[in-house]
Amino acid sequence: MNRLFITTFFTLILTVLSFGEKIKVIATIFPNYDFARNIGKEMAEVTLLLPPGVEAHSYEPTPRDMVRITTSDILLYTGEDMEPWVHRMSRNLPDSVTICDLSHGVNKVEDEDHGHSDPHIWTDPLLAMQMVDNVTEAFIQADPKNREYYTQNSKAYKNKLYQLHQKIEKELSSIDRRDVVFAGHMVFGYFAKRYDLTFTTPYRSFSPDAEPTPRRMAELITTIKKGGYSHIYFEELINPKSAKLIARETGAEILLLHGAHNLSKEDLKAGKSYIDIMEGNLKNLKRGLKK
Numbered sequence: 001m002n003r004l005f006i007t008t009f010f011t012l013i014l015t016v017l018s019f020g021e022k023i024k025v026i027a028t029i030f031p032n033y034d035f036a037r038n039i040g041k042e043m044a045e046v047t048l049l050l051p052p053g054v055e056a057h058s059y060e061p062t063p064r065d066m067v068r069i070t071t072s073d074i075l076l077y078t079g080e081d082m083e084p085w086v087h088r089m090s091r092n093l094p095d096s097v098t099i100c101d102l103s104h105g106v107n108k109v110e111d112e113d114h115g116h117s118d119p120h121i122w123t124d125p126l127l128a129m130q131m132v133d134n135v136t137e138a139f140i141q142a143d144p145k146n147r148e149y150y151t152q153n154s155k156a157y158k159n160k161l162y163q164l165h166q167k168i169e170k171e172l173s174s175i176d177r178r179d180v181v182f183a184g185h186m187v188f189g190y191f192a193k194r195y196d197l198t199f200t201t202p203y204r205s206f207s208p209d210a211e212p213t214p215r216r217m218a219e220l221i222t223t224i225k226k227g228g229y230s231h232i233y234f235e236e237l238i239n240p241k242s243a244k245l246i247a248r249e250t251g252a253e254i255l256l257l258h259g260a261h262n263l264s265k266e267d268l269k270a271g272k273s274y275i276d277i278m279e280g281n282l283k284n285l286k287r288g289l290k291k
C-alpha cells in the first residue's frame with residue numbers, strides 16, 4: 001500500500017468517526033446555557049459549568065472544570081465582570097476552543113465609581129437577543145459546516161425572545177405602580193431601564209457578596225412604610241433573610257424575582273427555561289405592583 005492510500009484511508013475513517021459527533025459547549029451561567037441549547041439543539045452537547053443551586057458571582061472553576069473547558073469546542077461566558085477568571089485562563093487554552101464573550105457589542109452600565117459594569121444584561125430580552133447573536137457566531141466559527149442549521153435555530157429562538165419582550169412590555173404598561181422594592185443585589189438594572197421601572201435595593205453592588213449595612217436596611221424599611229408597599233421581592237438561591245426581616249418589620253408580603261443566574265436542582269430537572277423564568281417574574285410583578 002502506498003503512503004497516499006494509507007493517509008486517505010485514515011482520513012476517511014476519522015471523518016466517519018467524527019460524523020454525528022456533537023460539538024462540546026461549556027456555558028458558565030444559566031442564560032448562556034439555555035441560549036446555547038436553543039441554537040445547538042441536537043448538534044451540541046451543552047454543559048452548564050455551575051453546579052445546581054450554586055451562587056454565580058463568587059464561582060471559581062475547579063481543576064475538573066479546567067479539564068472540561070480545555071477539551072471543549074466552545075466556551076460561552078458573560079463578560080469580564082461576571083467571570084473575571086476566563087481572561088486569566090484563556091491564555092492557557094488551546095486554539096481548538098472558541099471563546100465567546102456574550103456581552104460583545106452590548107453597551108454596559110457602570111456603577112457610581114465607574115469601577116465595575118453591570119453584568120446582568122440577560123435580564124433585558126432585547127439584550128438577550130444580542131447575546132444569542134454572539135452565541136450563534138461562536139457556533140458557526142467552531143462548526144462552519146452547520147452554519148445554516150444554527151442560523152435557522154437562532155432566528156426561531158430570537159423570535160420567541162422578541163415575543164417575550166412584547167408580552168412583558170404590554171402587560172407591564174398597565175400596572176399601578178412602577179417602583180419595585182427588591183431585597184437582593186443589583187440584578188435588574190437593564191430590565192428596569194427597558195420597561196420603565198425603578199428598583200430600590202439595600203445592596204450597593206452588582207454582586208451579592210457584600211451584604212447590606214444595617215443603616216441601609218433601616219432606610220429601606222422607612223421607605224416601605226412611607227410608600228405603602230404591599231409586596232417586596234427577594235432573589236433566587238440566596239437565603240432571603242433580608243427580605244424576611246423587611247417583611248416582618250413592614251407587614252409586606254414577599255415574592256420571588258428570579259435573576260436567572262443559576263437554577264436549583266429541581267428547576268434544572270424540570271427543564272425550566274430562561275423564558276419560563278422571565279414569565280414567572282412578569283406574573284409576580286403584576287401581582288405585587290397592584291394598588
Ligand SMILES: [Zn+2]
Nearest residue numbers: 187206207261
Ligand atoms: Zn448577579
